[in-house]
Amino acid sequence: MSRNPRTIALVGNPNAGKSALFNALTGARQKIANYPGVTVERKAGRMALASGEPAELLDLPGSYSLDPTSPDEAVTRDVVMGKQEGQRRPDALIVVVDANNLEQHLVFAQEVIGLGLPTVVALNMVDLAARDGLVLDAEALQESLGVPVVETVAVRRRGLETLTGALGKACNEWPEDPPLPAHIDMVERRVSARAMAKGAIVSETRQRRLHRGLDKVLLHPWLGPVILFALLFVVFQAVFAWATPFADALDGAVGALSEAVTATMAPGLIRDAITEGVLAGVGSVVVFLPQIVILFFFILVMEATGYMARAAFLMDRMMAYVGLSGRSFIPLLSSFACAIPGIMATRSISDPKDRLTTILIAPMMTCSARLPVYAVIIAAFIPATSVGPGVGLQGLVLFALYIAGIVGAMVVALVLRRSVAKGQASGFIMELPRYQMPRVKDIAIGLWQRAYIFLRRAGTIIFTVTVVLWLLLSFPQAQPGENQVDASFAGKIANGLAVVVEPIGFNRDMALALIPAMAAREVAVSSLATTYAVAADDEEEAAEALGAQLARDWSLPMALSFLAWFVFAPQCLSTIAVAKRETNGWKWPAFMLAYLFALAYLAAGATFWIATAAGL
Numbered sequence: 040m041s042r043n044p045r046t047i048a049l050v051g052n053p054n055a056g057k058s059a060l061f062n063a064l065t066g067a068r069q070k071i072a073n074y075p076g077v078t079v080e081r082k083a084g085r086m087a088l089a090s091g092e093p094a095e096l097l098d099l100p101g102s103y104s105l106d107p108t109s110p111d112e113a114v115t116r117d118v119v120m121g122k123q124e125g126q127r128r129p130d131a132l133i134v135v136v137d138a139n140n141l142e143q144h145l146v147f148a149q150e151v152i153g154l155g156l157p158t159v160v161a162l163n164m165v166d167l168a169a170r171d172g173l174v175l176d177a178e179a180l181q182e183s184l185g186v187p188v189v190e191t192v193a194v195r196r197r198g199l200e201t202l203t204g205a206l207g208k209a210c211n212e213w214p215e216d217p218p219l220p221a222h223i224d225m226v227e228r229r230v231s232a233r234a235m236a237k238g239a240i241v242s243e244t245r246q247r248r249l250h251r252g253l254d255k256v257l258l259h260p261w262l263g264p265v266i267l268f269a270l271l272f273v274v275f276q277a278v279f280a281w282a283t284p285f286a287d288a289l290d291g292a293v294g295a296l297s298e299a300v301t302a303t304m305a306p307g308l309i310r311d312a313i314t315e316g317v318l319a320g321v322g323s324v325v326v327f328l329p330q331i332v333i334l335f336f337f338i339l340v341m342e343a344t345g346y347m348a349r350a351a352f353l354m355d356r357m358m359a360y361v362g363l364s365g366r367s368f369i370p371l372l373s374s375f376a377c378a379i380p381g382i383m384a385t386r387s388i389s390d391p392k393d394r395l396t397t398i399l400i401a402p403m404m405t406c407s408a409r410l411p412v413y414a415v416i417i418a419a420f421i422p423a424t425s426v427g428p429g430v431g432l433q434g435l436v437l438f439a440l441y442i443a444g445i446v447g448a449m450v451v452a453l454v455l456r457r458s459v460a461k462g463q464a465s466g467f468i469m470e471l472p473r474y475q476m477p478r479v480k481d482i483a484i485g486l487w488q489r490a491y492i493f494l495r496r497a498g499t500i501i502f503t504v505t506v507v508l509w510l511l512l513s514f515p516q517a518q519p520g521e522n523q524v525d526a527s528f529a530g531k532i533a534n535g536l537a538v539v540v541e542p543i544g545f546n547r548d549m550a551l552a553l554i555p556a557m558a559a560r561e562v563a564v565s566s567l568a569t570t571y572a573v574a575a576d577d578e579e580e581a582a583e584a585l586g587a588q589l590a591r592d593w594s595l596p597m598a599l600s601f602l603a604w605f606v607f608a609p610q611c612l613s614t615i616a617v618a619k620r621e622t623n624g625w626k627w628p629a630f631m632l633a634y635l636f637a638l639a640y641l642a643a644g645a646t647f648w649i650a651t652a653a654g655l
């Protein structure tokens with residue numbers, strides 16, 4: 040044969056398996072270059088048709104339509120239309136469709152078939168379809184599309200011979216002027232894609248139908264976010280409603296232990312260190328174990344069922360509004376447990392400015408260390424009333440605090456992406472895992488790990504800081520008639536800081552709590568508890584629950600201001616240290632500290648003054 044070898048192009052939606060098929064058909068006979076004038080890769084290789092006749096195969100970028108929205112899509116359109124500079128128009132096309140997403144992929148497939156070139160459809164990934172209980176009828180699809188359809192499994196090289204056979208036949212026998220299907224627009228293509236996909240299904244297990252139905256609802260453009268939001272709302276309600284009996288029991292146990300120590304030990308410094316420092320301080324944090332366990336129970340179940348990946352998918356669209364991609368979702372989500380693994384998880388974000396923005400806003404996601412702070416203040420100041428059927432006010436306030444952190448982070452991201460970390464959102468495509476019933480054992484192990492981390496923190500860092508604080512609060516000892524906190528080192532230091540935080544409604548005890556809380560946020564709670572225990576005039580007052588003492592000592596605007604502070608304040612040295620490591624220097628952690636403290640100060644001040652003006 041004298042003419043040039045034929046050119047055949049692979050087209051299809053992103054992730055259909057074009058490159059996998061390209062590799063399977065060409066083996067090592069590939070050449071990679073660039074299309075002139077654009078940075079889009081031109082991948083070409085040699086393949087053999089069934090007759091042995093050689094052909095050139097082009098792997099084109101994935102595309103959703105011939106109406107391009109990106110340089111990649113433009114190249115695909117130009118090549119198949121014969122308008123790409125330095126590229127002969129292909130003699131035939133292989134349209135690759137994913138059998139598992141037939142309805143979606145057939146929209147573009149119809150548009151390509153409408154060009155009238157010799158075309159063969161590769162119905163790819165039939166192995167995954169079979170695994171999920173979906174059996175398709177290639178012949179029915181062939182009937183409705185009007186071109187040959189061949190089942191393939193690109194990664195297992197299945198169906199390749201049939202494909203090259205159909206291709207050779209199409210090249211040689213395609214009519215000169217094929218009867219083109221009537222021109223139909225996008226909407227009509229969608230409708231017929233749906234009918235064709237439905238018509239091609241031979242059998243589908245009930246489970247797969249159920250999963251598809253679930254996705255339709257959970258990933259629905261507006262219903263999906265509404266469901267996600269409602270679900271989170273329920274989670275925060277449960278954190279309060281379910282935890283109360285367990286938290287009360289733990290509280291009682293810590294109180295009983297403290298009484299037992301008081302009754303059996305001789306009065307003295309050691310006894311005070313145990314009751315005022317360890318039991319009042321560390322104990323006040325440990326009682327929040329039930330809340331932590333309940334919160335993580337929901338997070339683990341959402342992960343194990345496959346819902347979390349869908350939440351990321353939903354968030355991708357919302358993240359784009361603030362200039363971030365869905366890739367930031369997983370790091371930000373882990374930051375709800377702790378910002379440290381969250382910041383480390385940003386390594387998976389390839390764009391450096393995308394990554395920097397994510398690192399800078401990660402501390403605003405409400406980490407589990409804030410939960411004890413929120414919970415103790417809410418329990419003391421927000422009445423446990425319901426504001427609607429099944430909606431408790433306490434849970435509502437907790438939910439609002441989490442949302443405040445998220446909204447704050449999104450606003451900051453928006454500002455950063457327009458200033459110091461300028462850049463545009465980039466979309467991302469992720470594979471959605473199958474829905475699954477969570478395994479009880481996995482959840483139990485996950486919960487045990489979270490509980491262990493929490494208790495270990497209580498036994499190490501919180502214990503140490505609280506004991507040091509107790510020492511600073513207990514010395515020098517007060518003269519008769521003088522208050523111990525006033526006389527102590529800690530009291531003197533706190534008086535200095537109190538001047539700074541007075542305008543935002545904080546009293547001296549609150550100022551005092553902020554300093555050790557730099558080590559870990561929960562220490563704010565143990566610090567308050569220890570301060571009150573040391574300051575108490577008698578044993579009865581010292582044994583009073585922290586919540587009751589706060590309710591007596593603070594006004595509601597003060598309490599709200601304290602909450603607002605903790606939404607933003609970067610009260611965690613380890614987070615700063617990790618940010619330094621991940622950004623290679625002090626510049627960005629310093630920036631992070633400065634803007635978060637400024638935000639915290641403004642938010643707490645605004646809350647205090649608005650609440651005071653409102654007469655709360």
Ligand SMILES: Nc1nc2c(ncn2[C@@H]2O[C@H](COP(=O)(O)OP(=O)(O)OP(=O)(O)O)[C@@H](O)[C@H]2O)c(=O)[nH]1
Nearest residue numbers: 053054055056057058059100101163164192193194
């Ligand atoms: N199980 C299975 N996996 C497949 C099959 N074909 C492709 N894959 C996998 O699907 C993923 C996407 O395949 P690619 O070949 O990269 O898809 P593509 O169409 O080139 O995607 P873009 O270049 O982004 O448009 C890869 O992880 C492949 O290994 C198949 O038939 N069966």
Ligand SMILES: [Mg+2]
Nearest residue numbers: 057058059101
């Ligand atoms: Mg590819």
